[in-house]
Amino acid sequence: MAACFRLRGCGAPRLPPAPRGRAPLRRLAGAPAGLPAALLRTDGFVGGRWRPAAATFPVHDPATGAALGQVADCGVAEARAAVRAASEAFRSWRGVPAKERSSLLRKWYDLMIQNQDDLARIITAENGKPLKEAQGEVLYSALFLEWFSEEARRVYGDVIGGPARDRRGLVLKQPVGVAVVITPWNFPSAMITRKVGAALAAGCTVVVKPAEDTPLSALALAELADQAGIPPGVYNVVPCSRQKAKEVGEALCTDPLVSKISFTGSTATGKILLHYAADSVKRVSMELGGHAPFIVFDSADVDRAVAGALASKFRNSGQTCVCSNRFLVQRGIHDSFVKKFGEAMERSLRVGNGFEEGTTQGPLINEKAVEKVEKHVSDAVSKGATVVMGGKRHQFGKNFFEPTLLTEVTQGMLCAHEETFGPLAPVIKFDTEEEAVAIANAADVGLAGYFYSRDPAQIWRVAEQLEVGMVGVNEGLISTVECPFGGVKQSGLGREGSKYGIDEYLELKYVCYGGL
Structure with missing residues (x-):
């Protein structure tokens, strides 16, 4: 389904509107006391729509063991649908002026700040970290959106004077394409925005597979992205159970429409994803284990x-x-x-x-x-x-x-x-x-x-x-957010955050301009 960007004066083609995620919204039935029902979602978020799956899996509070609810257990079909939605959206999103992308990321940041306490309560419920720490994570998460909203307008190329008088060398920076983002449970909000903020700022679209222990934070971010006006298909979320994680991860990382994989997690899993990426030579960035x-x-x-x-x-x-x-x-x-x-x-x-x-x-x-x-x-x-x-x-x-x-x-x-x-x-x-x-x-x-x-x-x-x-x-x-995050040896590849983080989602294109 084509994506409608609903941006004025952005130069993007006007395409038929896709249904937004407003109605009907399937919220977490019987949301636990104290949790914000307005941000709790159970379905996957694909192409700007909330989509149920054939099965669900439970999310539990690690402090009490209490069930927080049942979340869509997306499989290979949902994963491939999300990639297709992201690929279709990329055709237009890549051409949206940086100023427009910057404005949308800033709106998303503003909504995170406005909903900071509610987002923090979701993190504490599904992750267990103290509420004060969770509030700190939400602020840290939002700051990545703010930072990359500003970096979106600073993707500069170069003009190179060569040996010939009648030629110039141009270096363009262009978005790599669809990025698959696989995130861990320990920072269920920040590990998403650190990657997604850079990707969207660069002009990429994303499919997020959150950790099975903490999908509610990723889905809450999807709701706020939707409210901010992030166009359909630009930000997609496919939650899944631990049992389906391997097949969904493989489907996402081997899909020919995917150009980039960004993963935070164990070194062992990172090596598996590198094997998946190798067959089609996808770009990868990985933040793996530490010691x-x-x-x-x-x-x-x-x-x-x-x-x-x-x-x-x-x-x-x-x-x-x-x-x-x-x-x-x-x-x-x-x-x-x-x-x-x-x-x-x-x-x-x-x-x-x-x-x-x-x-x-x-x-x-x-x-x-x-x-x-x-x-x-x-x-x-x-x-x-x-x-x-x-x-x-x-x-x-x-x-x-x-x-x-x-x-x-x-x-x-x-x-x-x-x-x-x-x-x-x-x-x-x-x-x-x-x-x-x-x-x-x-x-x-x-x-x-x-x-x-x-x-x-x-x-x-x-x-x-x-x-x-x-x-x-x-x-x-x-x-x-201002400094590069990443490791050496088997701790990973690439850097996140900082002015360097956006480079992970950009390709360099050399243009030789002759006949001058």
Whole structure:
């Protein structure tokens, strides 16, 4: 079905109108108390319309286990329909002036800000993170739309003077086409807007497959995109269950109408998607697993390092790709750091339901995640590690785990060479700078790394030597829309956010203009 862009003076062809998603709207039946019924959707969003699937799957609150509702379990047919809708929309969307695209993204941003509290409540309900963190995520998410609304108007080409007098070389930047966006559950809103904002700003159209644990945030964003006037087919969402994820992912990533794949998730899944992309040589950007080192040198301000460690490790209960996974602490300040870190954890961290005032640590996403943390703690203790605090499941519920601090950790333990993705802080003692850098770089991934030092020469040396895509120096929180996000080694390909993020959705075309 052709897309109607309903933009005045944009130069796009006037096509027959497609039905919008206004009527009828299938909202989440019997929305849980306190959740915004106006933004809760159950169906897939394809070609500007809300479309049910033949089956549904349940979405649960990880804090209580309560069912939040049944969501359309889209399959291969729905995935292919979404790609076709995006491909048809791309024909016109690519020609919409950057100023018009900028204006629409800005309207979408404005609606996110107006609905910030409601969007946050959806995140807390399906993800479990504390409401305050969820509100922060919504703001962070919206800022990507604002940022790329401005970057849309700054896609510049070049004029190159060649060796011949009668020729000029022109470099044009053009959108790659339909982009498939596959996102994780830990930031169910921000991981969408960071990709989609750049794609739409560049003139691409998208099909989003959200994580099966957290589809409600993606569908709420679709409702706001529709309200903002984003044209039919430009933003499509196909939620699906864990059982259908593989076949839907394969259908999306092998479709010949798709030109670009953007994925955030595990390295193992990323490798599978790279295989899918290889057959038709699709453009890819991937933000994969991390194993972030957090190094504290003898020269560090210990109090500041403790504050940074707390912020870096326990945001979203340790379920972030850039959270510190290994704490390397130099012998001279080791005992002081451990003591102060333990005291700060005891004083600052409160486990509970994300909707409860004062909660800083919500549940892990599911019981499988809890079992992994449990396994890492058990393995470390069996090999000589000491539990300073925590170390077991929290009595609040089956998906909760106590914030845990371990010492006497060695390289042979699972937590020292696997990403835990939970509230576990293992401390490894080291003697020299060279030793710390060698331990940090021993991983086959390299997303983020952190270190604390007050020695200027050491800061330069270590920042340059760490094999990661992002470094926090005397800072535990580094993500911002203005700066590039991405890793090296098996942590992925490409960068998101910043002025570089839009390049992932643009092709360079060289035009040789002769006869001048």
